[in-house]
Amino acid sequence: MSEPFSYPPFRPRDNEQNPPEPAAVQALKSSLFKCPSCSSNLGQPTEGQVNTYQCANRHCFDIAKEGYVNLLLAQRRRSTKPGDSDEMIRSRQRFLNAGYYQPLADAITQKVQQFGAHQRVLDIGCGEGYYLQQLRTSASDIQLYGIDISKTAVRLAAKRKLNAQLAVDSAFNIPLIDSSINTAISVFSPISAIETARVLTPKGRLIMVGPGAKHLAGLTAHIYENTVPHQGNPFNTTATDSEFNLLETLELEQEITVRLSDIEDLLKMTPYYWYARPEQQQTICALKELTTTVHFVIHIYAPKEAADLSPIADQ
Numbered sequence: 001m002s003e004p005f006s007y008p009p010f011r012p013r014d015n016e017q018n019p020p021e022p023a024a025v026q027a028l029k030s031s032l033f034k035c036p037s038c039s040s041n042l043g044q045p046t047e048g049q050v051n052t053y054q055c056a057n058r059h060c061f062d063i064a065k066e067g068y069v070n071l072l073l074a075q076r077r078r079s080t081k082p083g084d085s086d087e088m089i090r091s092r093q094r095f096l097n098a099g100y101y102q103p104l105a106d107a108i109t110q111k112v113q114q115f116g117a118h119q120r121v122l123d124i125g126c127g128e129g130y131y132l133q134q135l136r137t138s139a140s141d142i143q144l145y146g147i148d149i150s151k152t153a154v155r156l157a158a159k160r161k162l163n164a165q166l167a168v169d170s171a172f173n174i175p176l177i178d179s180s181i182n183t184a185i186s187v188f189s190p191i192s193a194i195e196t197a198r199v200l201t202p203k204g205r206l207i208m209v210g211p212g213a214k215h216l217a218g219l220t221a222h223i224y225e226n227t228v229p230h231q232g233n234p235f236n237t238t239a240t241d242s243e244f245n246l247l248e249t250l251e252l253e254q255e256i257t258v259r260l261s262d263i264e265d266l267l268k269m270t271p272y273y274w275y276a277r278p279e280q281q282q283t284i285c286a287l288k289e290l291t292t293t294v295h296f297v298i299h300i301y302a303p304k305e306a307a308d309l310s311p312i313a314d315q
């Protein structure tokens with residue numbers, strides 16, 4: 001009869017008898033990013049693996065060659081490719097680069113400049129970086145931050161070489177430390193009032209842009225029999241009153257004429273592409289010119305706790 005099976009007696013391996021000395025804690029150049037695993041600050045090693053962000057608990061995040069970091073942990077992703085589709089993002093980049101929304105970009109950059117010099121500005125849902133580019137062109141002294149949940153968008157933004165700190169992550173879990181940002185902007189992107197208020201300084205400002213009632217009416221006329229006016233800014237309808245005071249509302253409205261392939265890009269950068277029937281998509285894309293109103297509503301908010309609602313001068 002064979003011996004009954006038993007485990008051999010436990011004998012630690014050599015390296016367990018003499019565990020290696022922990023490596024010396026590396027010097028880290030601090031950043032405003034926080035670790036998505038443990039929420040402690042992330043820094044960049046000053047020597048060795050300089051192309052990573054690390055926290056004190058040694059969680060590491062590589063900086064991609066284009067110069068952005070992906071802080072969106074796999075377990076927090078709701079889909080394998082969250083955010084806008086690559087086609088939407090590339091269409092939006094071509095359309096915006098053609099200058100159709102320049103008046104909106106100018107209004108945003110002017111507002112940011114009014115808030116003072118040497119600011120830290122965060123674009124929440126920055127997409128492929130058009131507004132970050134406009135901000136950089138308008139002022140070299142601002143420190144730019146951008147986040148978007150789409151990796152493709154953040155990669156394209158990084159390729160603009162704006163000297164901006166860019167991360168893939170969610171607006172509902174902004175990967176920045178508390179009170180680190182002077183001005184946040186959100187242009188047609190999802191936003192969390194609580195998270196945005198958390199990262200703003202007490203005297204910070206939020207510039208939020210949404211569609212006005214007549215936005216793209218000339219496009220939607222090709223899709224809906226009765227043009228449905230835009231419902232305005234979704235931020236207003238959520239329970240955010242406890243976080244922000246509305247300081248100012250600006251409206252920008254003008255007619256633009258979109259030409260040739262820019263029409264297809266305009267359609268594809270909006271959800272209207274999915275609402276349009278295939279024959280409507282074809283008709284719109286075959287147009288030589290499309291004249292439409294663009295209508296933007298710009299809300300300026302201050303965090304509710306801010307004691308002083310006068311313009312910022314001393315941040």
Ligand SMILES: C[S@@+](CC[C@H](N)C(=O)[O-])C[C@H]1O[C@@H](n2cnc3c(N)ncnc32)[C@H](O)[C@@H]1O
Nearest residue numbers: 083084125126127148149150170171187188189
């Ligand atoms: C309509 S686009 C606007 C992009 C840019 N602000 C612009 O105006 O060009 C909305 C953007 O929000 C991003 N997005 C969607 N959900 C998000 C989330 N939870 N957190 C951060 N970004 C998100 C999309 O990937 C997309 O780039």
Ligand SMILES: [Zn+2]
Nearest residue numbers: 035038055059
């Ligand atoms: Zn960590």
